[in-house]
Structures are given as structure tokens and as C-alpha cells.
Amino acid sequence: MSMEKIHILVVEDEAHSRNTYRILLRQAGFENIHLLDRGDAVLPFLEKNSVACILLDLNLPGTNGETLLPRIHEEYPHIPVLILTGVHFVETAVRCMQKGAFDFMTKPVERERLLVGVRKALEVRDLADTTRRFQGGRSEKLKYPELFAPIITRSSAMENLFHYMEAVAPSSLPVLITGETGTGKELIAQVLHRLSGRTGEFVGCNIAGLDEALISDTLFGHERGAFTHAEKKREGLVARAKNGTLFLDEIGEMPSQTQVKLLRFLQEGDYLPVGADKPRRSSARILAATNRHPETMKEGKGFRKDLFYRLAPHSIHLPPLRERPEDIPLLLEHFSRQAAMDMNLPFPKIEKNLVQVLQKHDFPGNIREFQGLVHDAVGKSRGRPLCPDHFNLPETLTVKSKKDDDFNHDHAFLPLDPFPTLADAEASLILEALHREKGNQTRAAELLGISRQTLNRKLRQDKKSPHG
Structure with a gap:
């Protein structure tokens, strides 16, 4: 979309802030800036005018921004909304993202932060038509079928994913890839990188395979002398993936401290190596993968909700075999x-x-x-x-898919007396997985559908238990 055709709506009751946003956007080349100072004027304006994105203050006369947001999202789902607020509370940010906000910015908003947010929003807008065509059915063939050759499939569900991948690959926004262990999430990430045409390299990192103390250093690097034995400077993987793709596998295992740093990188486009005085920038695109269910991650148990929403503007779910x-x-x-x-x-x-x-x-x-x-x-x-x-196949009946309507409980469990507790059942499953995999913890974790790090933690907890 050419700059002349882009219309941006700014809804802000403070005159100084309103004019500041207009000046910054016009300096960046956006000419068609519309200004409103009341929340109750927004929906009537949208009925008569087409806009590419909205900058929306939360504290507005008439109708406040948080009340207005879901109505905009429901009636105009194709318009990305960037929230502006004077006070940053994580709970408020999460609520707004859940109600459909594309981005959340705390005042005073720095020039670069504002422009990065607006450009990303417009990028989503440009992709919207392609995505809607994809969802509405299609007859066209894949543009680059040769890039999908490493994925062995004739599944129509996978073919649908391939078309979606071609649609979102040119975007610089993150992609969250979900699916059970062993479904090929890294292979999908590699194909997305090749489809994107990015000139940098594909850099992969398994979060669960790193020591918690080293994850931040591995991703963001450090300066010489930043800590004991830091005898030379280290470039992190974010720097290495400049102009390319950084794939973060097992993202659900990322420690909370590193989650904060990754959130800053996704919001601002910059990061701070250990021991550095000034932040550095990288154009690396983030692809993240997890075998955890998205709903579990959104519940916030060990994973930041605001980071989840940053990672998932595009999402791909791989069906199990x-x-x-x-x-x-x-x-x-x-x-x-x-x-x-x-x-x-x-x-x-x-x-x-x-x-x-x-x-x-x-x-x-x-x-x-x-x-x-x-x-x-x-x-x-x-x-x-x-x-x-x-084939070394289990002799017992396999577990039926959750989609089976005729699930028979007589086939689901053997008669158990006494009935085990949940902790006992978990411990038994872990022991059985280790037995089947001859003590190999990595393969046992894959069989259980959890990360090796999680399995190790459960084994340590079991040893500490008085019943262990």
C-alpha cells in the first residue's frame, strides 16, 4: 500500500500528545492523519471513513478506550488498534491484547517505538487481504512447491498450512508454531525462513536444552569483562540472526527473566547484552515453537501473557500423525x-x-x-x-483420539484397585517411559510429550518426596 493511500486515526484527548503524534507520523511520510478527542466519536467516524490503523488512548471522555476496543475489533476486525496509556500495568496490557489490541504502548511514547508499532500494524493490514482469501477458499496452486519438498505429506490439512505459510512468510512479525512432540515444528520453521527470502541465516536454539543461567547470555551475548571469566566479547544468537530468522524451540521452558528481555526485543527491536551500556538493534525475525497447548500458555502459568500475544500474531498448529x-x-x-x-x-x-x-x-x-x-x-x-x-508396536489398545464421540471407558482403563492418585499415575508413566526408552531421558521426555528439562525437574521432585 502506497503512503498516499494510508489513513491513520489518532484518538487522544490531550491536545499536545495528539499534535505530537501527528507531527511524528507526518515526518515519517504518513500524510493522511485524522484526529479525534472523544471515544464516542470513533464508531461514527469509522462508518464513513476507511483507515489502515488506529492509535487509541485508554482514558477518553465519552467512551473510554478499553470499552471501545472490543467494539472496534468486532465491527472492524481488519483494522489493527494500537493502545496508548499513561500507566503501564501488565494486567491492563493483557486485557487489551485479549480484547483485540495489536500493540500496547506506554506514554510518553518514543518516536522509534511509535513508528515501529505503526509499521508493523500496517504490515498486518497488508497481509489481511491475502489471509482472508486463504480462509475463504482458494483454487490457486502453491507458488513455491519445491520449498515444501522436505515435508512428506498428502494431507489436505497440511496443504492448507502450506498456503497459509506462503501468505505469512514475507511478514517480519513472529510466528508461533504449536504441535505435539515429533510433528516437525523445526522443519516448518526452516521452510518459513526459505519462503521469507530473508538474506540472513536461519539460527536455531532449543531453550529446554540450555542451562537456565546461560539462556540469556546465549541469546543476547555479553561484553568482555561483563562477569568473571568473560575474557572476550560474545555475540548472541539474536545478533547472529540479523536479517535472518531466530528459531526458539521449546519457548514454554524459557525462564521468566529471559522472557522479559525477549519481550523488550519484540516490542522495541533492540536488546542489551550483559555488561553493555547501550542497547543494540537486530532485524532478526522470531519463530517460536512449543508442544504446550496455546490455551495453557495464555493462562500464564510460568509464561507471560503479554509475551504470548507478542509471539502469536501469526500461528501455525501442526496436526499429530x-x-x-x-x-x-x-x-x-x-x-x-x-x-x-x-x-x-x-x-x-x-x-x-x-x-x-x-x-x-x-x-x-x-x-x-x-x-x-x-x-x-x-x-x-x-x-x-x-x-x-x-515393528516394536505396543500390544495394548492405543488411546483413541479426543475427537472420537464413541469413546468407551471400558477400553480406556484397565480395572485398578485401589485407584491411583494423580501423583502415583504420573510417577508410573514416567517410570514406564524410561523403561521403554532404556533409561534415555531425552527420548522418554519426547514419549511423555514434555521437555527434558521438565522431566529432570519431576525426577528431582520425586526423589525429594517421602514416598519416592
Whole structure:
């Protein structure tokens, strides 16, 4: 959208602030600035005028901004609203984001902060038409099908995700990728990076795999002499990913102190290495992934709500393998060939009934678990046709999908007497996972659908328990 066609509405009752915003926006090249000083004048104005974004003060005569916000979001969901307020309370910010605010700024708003927020809002506006076309159905083919080649699928749900990825890839805004363990979240992040056309590199970081004391230093770096043994300067991953993509896996395991620093980076575009006097800037785009359910993260248990909303202007949820049974034949053939090449074996034939047997299982570890099972089966077959006997599948009934309406409780649990407590059941599941994975904590954590860091913490707690 050209600058001449962009109309911005500023709703602010203080005349000095109102004029200041107009001057700053015009200096940045935005010519069509509309000013209102009352909340009850906003909706009548929007009925007659089209705007690209709104700067909305919370404390307004007539109708206050927090009351007005959900009405704007309901009637004009395509218009991003940036909230302005004189006092910063996290609870207020979270409420506004939940009601549909695109951004939340505390007065006095610095020039760069204001312009970064407005430009990001306009970027979302530019993407809105593309996204609406995507959601409303489409007949066009993927523009870059070759970039999706590493993802083995024929699922219509995955094809829908591919179109959405092409729509949001050019954006500089973060993307939150959710899905169970082993669904391929990092692979999706790599494809998003290639689709984006960003000139910098793709830099990945597993938060759960880092010591809590080192996460901030790993991401943001430090100056020489910042602490004992800091003999030379260290550039963090944020700096390394300049003009590229920084992928933060297991974002739900990030310590609260580092969450504050990441929130500042997402809001301001700058960060402060340990021991530095002046903040530095980076144009790295953040992609984050978690196997936690988004609703759990929004509840704020160990994770900041305001950070969650910053990370999720675009979101991608990967369906588990049990919801993609049509992909089992393709994945089986692909992983069988891969395993045969690794072991210098002939590509094995596949017995007819094998696919049907595999499609009946849930694979809680998803594609990662399935790949391991296929590699193991190819090794056992030694070139003979693959059959169910070559697969280390559980003999018990698999857990049905939550979508099954005919869930039978008689099949869900074995008779248990006495009935275990939740703590006992959790401890038993952990022991069973460790047993199945022969003590390998990383694979046991994947089987349980939690991070290794969380598993280690539960094991430590169990040792401290008087019943442990």
C-alpha cells in the first residue's frame, strides 16, 4: 500500500500528545492523519471513513478506550488498534491484547517505538487481504512447491498450512508454531525462513536444552569483562540472526527473566547484552515453537501473557500423525528407503497389511517416533519384506483420539484397585517411559510429550518426596 493511500486515526484527548503524534507520523511520510478527542466519536467516524490503523488512548471522555476496543475489533476486525496509556500495568496490557489490541504502548511514547508499532500494524493490514482469501477458499496452486519438498505429506490439512505459510512468510512479525512432540515444528520453521527470502541465516536454539543461567547470555551475548571469566566479547544468537530468522524451540521452558528481555526485543527491536551500556538493534525475525497447548500458555502459568500475544500474531498448529493416516504410506516408503540406504541394504518390499496395521496406532511421538520404528524394522528385516512383526508396536489398545464421540471407558482403563492418585499415575508413566526408552531421558521426555528439562525437574521432585 502506497503512503498516499494510508489513513491513520489518532484518538487522544490531550491536545499536545495528539499534535505530537501527528507531527511524528507526518515526518515519517504518513500524510493522511485524522484526529479525534472523544471515544464516542470513533464508531461514527469509522462508518464513513476507511483507515489502515488506529492509535487509541485508554482514558477518553465519552467512551473510554478499553470499552471501545472490543467494539472496534468486532465491527472492524481488519483494522489493527494500537493502545496508548499513561500507566503501564501488565494486567491492563493483557486485557487489551485479549480484547483485540495489536500493540500496547506506554506514554510518553518514543518516536522509534511509535513508528515501529505503526509499521508493523500496517504490515498486518497488508497481509489481511491475502489471509482472508486463504480462509475463504482458494483454487490457486502453491507458488513455491519445491520449498515444501522436505515435508512428506498428502494431507489436505497440511496443504492448507502450506498456503497459509506462503501468505505469512514475507511478514517480519513472529510466528508461533504449536504441535505435539515429533510433528516437525523445526522443519516448518526452516521452510518459513526459505519462503521469507530473508538474506540472513536461519539460527536455531532449543531453550529446554540450555542451562537456565546461560539462556540469556546465549541469546543476547555479553561484553568482555561483563562477569568473571568473560575474557572476550560474545555475540548472541539474536545478533547472529540479523536479517535472518531466530528459531526458539521449546519457548514454554524459557525462564521468566529471559522472557522479559525477549519481550523488550519484540516490542522495541533492540536488546542489551550483559555488561553493555547501550542497547543494540537486530532485524532478526522470531519463530517460536512449543508442544504446550496455546490455551495453557495464555493462562500464564510460568509464561507471560503479554509475551504470548507478542509471539502469536501469526500461528501455525501442526496436526499429530494420528490425524493424518493418509500420510502413513508415504512416510513408510520414504523412511524405509532412507534406512535401507543408511544400512547398505536393498529397499524392502512392504506387505499389504502393514499400512493398515500402522494406521491403527496413535504414535504419541508422531513422525519422529514413526521414523525410529521404521529404521528399526528395516534393520530387523535384513532385506526381507517388511511386516508388522518387524515393528516394536505396543500390544495394548492405543488411546483413541479426543475427537472420537464413541469413546468407551471400558477400553480406556484397565480395572485398578485401589485407584491411583494423580501423583502415583504420573510417577508410573514416567517410570514406564524410561523403561521403554532404556533409561534415555531425552527420548522418554519426547514419549511423555514434555521437555527434558521438565522431566529432570519431576525426577528431582520425586526423589525429594517421602514416598519416592
